[in-house]
Amino acid sequence: xxxxxxxxxxxxxxxxxxxxxxxxxxxxxxxxxxxxxxxxxxxxxxxxxxxxxxxxxxxxxxxxxxxxxxxxxxxxxxxxxxxxxxxxxxxxxxxxxxxxxxxxxxxxxxxxxxxxxxxxxxxxxxxxxxxxxxxxxxxxxxxxxxxxxxxxxxxxxxxxxxxxxxxxxxxxxxxxxxxxxxxxxxxxxxxxxxxxxxxxxxxxxxxxxxxxxxxxxxxxxxxxxxxxxxxxxxxxxxxxxxxxxxxxxxxxxxxxxxxxxxxxxxxxxxxxxxxxxxxxxxxxxxxxxxxxxxxxxxxxxxxxxxxxxxxxxxxxxxxxxxxxxxxxxxxxxxxxxxxxxxxxxxxxxxxxxxxxxxxxxxxxxxxxxxxxxxxxxxxxxxxxxxxxxxxxxxxxxxxxxxxxxxxxxxxxxxxxxxxxxxxxxxxxxxxxxxxxxxxxxxxxxxxxxxxxxxxxxxxxxxxxxxxxxxxxxxxxxxxxxxxxxxxxxxxxxxxxxxxxxxxxxxxxxxxxxxxxxxxxxxxxxxxxxxxxxxxxxxxxxxxxxxxxxxxxxxxxxxxxxxxxxxxxxxxxxxxxxxxxxxxxxxxxxxxxxxxxxxxxxxxxxxxxxxxxxxxxxxxxxxxxxxxxxxxxxxxxxxxxxxxxxxxxxxxxxxxxxxxxxxxxxxxxxxxxxxxxxxxxxxxxxxxxxxxxxxxxxxxxxxxxxxxxxxxxxxxxxxxxxxxxxxxxxxxxxxxxxx
Amino acid sequence: xxxxxxxxxxxxxxxxxxxxxxxxxxxxxxxxxxxxxxxxxxxxxxxxxxxxxxxxxxxxxxxxxxxxxxxxxxxxxxxxxxxxxxxxxxxxxxxxx
Numbered sequence: 001x002x003x004x005x006x007x008x009x010x011x012x013x014x015x016x017x018x019x020x021x022x023x024x025x026x027x028x029x030x031x032x033x034x035x036x037x038x039x040x041x042x043x044x045x046x047x048x049x050x051x052x053x054x055x056x057x058x059x060x061x062x063x064x065x066x067x068x069x070x071x072x073x074x075x076x077x078x079x080x081x082x083x084x085x086x087x088x089x090x091x092x093x094x095x096x097x098x099x100x101x102x103x104x105x106x107x108x109x110x111x112x113x114x115x116x117x118x119x120x121x122x123x124x125x126x127x128x129x130x131x132x133x134x135x136x137x138x139x140x141x142x143x144x145x146x147x148x149x150x151x152x153x154x155x156x157x158x159x160x161x162x163x164x165x166x167x168x169x170x171x172x173x174x175x176x177x178x179x180x181x182x183x184x185x186x187x188x189x190x191x192x193x194x195x196x197x198x199x200x201x202x203x204x205x206x207x208x209x210x211x212x213x214x215x216x217x218x219x220x221x222x223x224x225x226x227x228x229x230x231x232x233x234x235x236x237x238x239x240x241x242x243x244x245x246x247x248x249x250x251x252x253x254x255x256x257x258x259x260x261x262x263x264x265x266x267x268x269x270x271x272x273x274x275x276x277x278x279x280x281x282x283x284x285x286x287x288x289x290x291x292x293x294x295x296x297x298x299x300x301x302x303x304x305x306x307x308x309x310x311x312x313x314x315x316x317x318x319x320x321x322x323x324x325x326x327x328x329x330x331x332x333x334x335x336x337x338x339x340x341x342x343x344x345x346x347x348x349x350x351x352x353x354x355x356x357x358x359x360x361x362x363x364x365x366x367x368x369x370x371x372x373x374x375x376x377x378x379x380x381x382x383x384x385x386x387x388x389x390x391x392x393x394x395x396x397x398x399x400x401x402x403x404x405x406x407x408x409x410x411x412x413x414x415x416x417x418x419x420x421x422x423x424x425x426x427x428x429x430x431x432x433x434x435x436x437x438x439x440x441x442x443x444x445x446x447x448x449x450x451x452x453x454x455x456x457x458x459x460x461x462x463x464x465x466x467x468x469x470x471x472x473x474x475x476x477x478x479x480x481x482x483x484x485x486x487x488x489x490x491x492x493x494x495x496x497x498x499x500x501x502x503x504x505x506x507x508x509x510x511x512x513x514x515x516x517x518x519x520x521x522x523x524x525x526x527x528x529x530x531x532x533x534x535x536x537x538x539x540x541x542x543x544x545x546x547x548x549x550x551x552x553x554x555x556x557x558x559x560x561x562x563x564x565x566x567x568x569x570x571x572x573x574x575x576x577x578x579x580x581x582x583x584x585x586x587x588x589x590x591x592x593x594x595x596x597x598x599x600x601x602x603x604x605x606x607x608x609x610x611x612x613x614x615x616x617x618x619x620x621x622x623x624x625x626x627x628x629x630x631x632x633x634x635x636x637x638x639x640x641x642x643x644x645x646x647x648x649x650x651x652x653x654x655x656x657x658x659x660x661x662x663x664x665x666x667x668x669x670x671x672x673x674x675x676x677x678x679x680x681x682x683x684x685x686x687x688x689x690x691x692x693x694x695x696x697x698x699x700x701x702x703x704x705x706x707x708x709x710x711x712x713x714x715x716x717x718x719x720x721x722x723x724x725x726x727x728x729x730x731x732x733x734x735x736x737x738x
Numbered sequence: 739x740x741x742x743x744x745x746x747x748x749x750x751x752x753x754x755x756x757x758x759x760x761x762x763x764x765x766x767x768x769x770x771x772x773x774x775x776x777x778x779x780x781x782x783x784x785x786x787x788x789x790x791x792x793x794x795x796x797x798x799x800x801x802x803x804x805x806x807x808x809x810x811x812x813x814x815x816x817x818x819x820x821x822x823x824x825x826x827x828x829x830x831x832x833x834x835x
Binding site: 713714715716717718721722725 | 832
């Protein structure tokens with residue numbers, strides 16, 4: 001692995017420090033994948049011939065699988081939970097490699113802090129990956145301020161989620177397989193954020209997509225789960241197509257694919273030109289797939305079919321934020337393309353609002369969080385769209401904290417609900433909030449931690465989400481006032497109007513966020529419990545291996561805002577450094593940000609800023625109050641009352657059915673493709689043309705020629721002689737007269 | 739002189755061909771084939787007058803092969819007759835496809 005040229009980083013302040021061990025970051029989880037993958041090849045247990053569950057096979061998800069359909073559980077009812085033979089090894093290896101990776105990331109971060117001002121990225125070249133004529137792609141990693149932030153989030157939150165998984169997944173027969181996939185995911189995710197060029201990043205991009213597919217369909221024996229995995233994979237391919245086209249455009253027009261080269265040569269591009277706009281829009285198409293934005297968001301809610309820690313790690317904290325990272329990483333391109341940036345911001349805002357409205361009427365606790373994730377990702381795209389790249393990364397970080405906490409907390413809830421139902425052999429849905437209620441008495445720790453996360457995501461002051469969300473909304477408002485985006489126009493609408501609309505949508509989405517999150521808390525933890533007496537006796541706090549990571553995440557959710565405190569806050573309460581993240585990321589995205597803001601660090605006046613903050617806080621607080629006043633009686637009702645309220649009319653019904661987008665996509669895209677495939681490609685091309693004409697047709701032709709040939713073979717020597725004579729005469733005639 | 743010889747051999751050959759084409763008796767067809775061979779031999783001899791002795795040597799070869807062929811051919815015909823009591827080719831079509 002140590003093939004890097006000495007010349008590459010010789011003069012760099014980071015050479016010779018812990019940063020030289022950069023290559024080890026993705027290799028550690030990869031080693032974990034290899035170990036756990038080998039362990040997973042051993043079947044979970046040896047069942048005797050008399051064991052009734054023997055027919056299920058070793059790979060069938062038995063034991064603890066909270067998310068699976070209840071009807072699959074008959075077999076093991078009454079059996080003790082089935083541990084994988086090597087569960088204890090997997091429990092050590094899986095989280096350990098992540099912890100080591102995190103420790104390495106921290107030491108690299110410390111080395112970066114110690115190296116003083118770093119203006120150029122630290123690029124490590126390992127080997128020539130694709131030498132093909134003029135195209136020479138090197139397998140190189142790039143360490144800079146942006147990638148280390150991502151690495152710290154991925155390995156840090158990843159470690160916590162791995163630890164949580166020990167409790168959540170331990171009784172699953174596929175336990176080592178689960179950790180193998182999770183380790184592989186982290187490895188690819190680190191390649192994604194460390195890659196020094198678009199193709200290397202694309203490998204990580206595809207790799208995390210693969211792991212996402214594998215983990216969504218982890219309990220693949222239920223068809224719904226396998227279908228959800230396929231949906232995620234296929235929808236992501238559409239986005240990846242855009243990413244690839246962008247890479248091709250860059251190579252064809254700029255002749256470089258590494259970030260440094262593209263950034264350098266992008267100076268040749270005309271600002272606002274067609275080419276750079278096309279590249280950025282195609283890159284953004286890739287983002288809409290990976291980061292679940294309109295129109296490609298539909299896979300993410302379905303991805304909740306996977307185990308809950310997977311939803312926390314992949315579908316909330318890390319993978320889905322890859323699109324935000326991509327835009328921030330490509331800030332040198334997006335800042336040259338105001339139209340593309342406006343599109344990003346507008347799509348983000350519409351997604352934030354749209355997904356938040358759907359989240360209002362979902363009953364599955366994980367679906368609420370899934371739409372919340374889509375909505376929050378929309379916020380991040382507002383940020384990177386309006387050129388507030390730091391704000392986007394800031395919200396990415398805080399969102400990773402509080403959304404991971406929310407998902408893991410819901411995982412604890414599902415775990416406890418499932419255990420209770422399992423004990424009483426009931427087959428109710430452990431994820432349906434209508435079955436929950438009153439859990440605060442049984443799970444007080446989780447209850448408190450979930451409220452911390454809820455306040456953080458709602459944007460209540462001093463919690464992490466308040467600072468990041470406020471910075472995004474403030475940036476959108478400021479850019480509407482004065483920026484290259486405001487001067488540009490999108491489809492004939494002036495950019496400033498678009499940006500004011502983006503701000504307004506963001507504000508309404510903040511209100512809705514507070515409402516749906518409070519609603520989720522009310523239905524889950526408040527009121528009376530809606531299970532039965534027998535179930536209630538079984539409910540208690542989840543084990544410490546699950547609650548421990550929640551506490552760490554809650555601390556981060558509460559104080560994550562200290563990463564980037566705004567000036568108006570430190571003016572009032574000087575409790576920390578102002579805008580640390582801004583300063584930290586300045587060498588990476590500072591130039592691009594300045595380009596969008598006309599070269600000035602455009603700040604809003606203090607009064608405007610206070611008004612904006614006041615509006616955001618008012619939206620969050622009123623959202624919580626609205627939810628409390630409107631939903632409290634319903635949430636406290638019995639199970640029957642809650643179910644009656646589930647039959648909605650009018651707009652509520654539309655929301656509960658997610659605007660019928662899935663149905664519309666089915667009708668407009670999926671069904672036509674299926675019908676064309678079935679009628680034209682299968683019945684027509686495959687059965688008709690290939691089987692009929694080519695395969696059977698050639699057989700018929702051969703048979704026909706054979707029949708004709710056998711008719712010539714009459715066996716009459718006289719006839720043959722005539723044929724010979726006629727032939728000889730023909731040849732002679734040809735020679736004589738030809 | 740050569741013209742007469744060639745003309746004569748052409749006539750002989752044509753008689754042989756017509757015989758092969760029109761007759762059904764295997765023995766007669768066989769004889770007609772011999773006639774054609776000898777017509778060719780005559781042509782060889784005639785041309786040897788112009789182009790040297792190679793033609794005459796070739797005739798020896800042809801006669802040798804013809805003798806061998808006659809021996810094999812007649813044996814086959816006799817064998818067929820023993821089996822089917824006929825040498826009429828219209829009744830012998832074992833090679834029909």
